[in-house]
Amino acid sequence: MKVCQKIQSGRLKPSLKTHRDHVQHVNAIVEQKQQVKENVCQKCGKPMILRTVRSGSNQGNEFWGCSGYASCRSIRPIA
Numbered sequence: 001m002k003v004c005q006k007i008q009s010g011r012l013k014p015s016l017k018t019h020r021d022h023v024q025h026v027n028a029i030v031e032q033k034q035q036v037k038e039n040v041c042q043k044c045g046k047p048m049i050l051r052t053v054r055s056g057s058n059q060g061n062e063f064w065g066c067s068g069y070a071s072c073r074s075i076r077p078i079a
């Protein structure tokens with residue numbers, strides 16, 4: 001009987017941890033989706049994606065650029 005209980009409690013702990021990790025993972029995805037939803041291009045409605053300045057005096061700076069770049073060159077500075 002004691003052995004049986006030990007096995008059960010040993011099983012419960014990892015599944016609880018896994019569940020918590022899963023919830024955190026889902027929350028992270030939900031947050032990402034909300035962030036994307038708020039960052040839509042005001043010109044074409046496509047999601048804005050985080051880009052980095054590749055050259056020039058602002059090299060290394062990050063900004064929001066339209067994911068439809070090339071056909072749409074809308075950008076937004078990070079607030």
Ligand SMILES: [Zn+2]
Pocket residue numbers: 041042043044045046066067068072073074
């Ligand atoms: Zn756009």
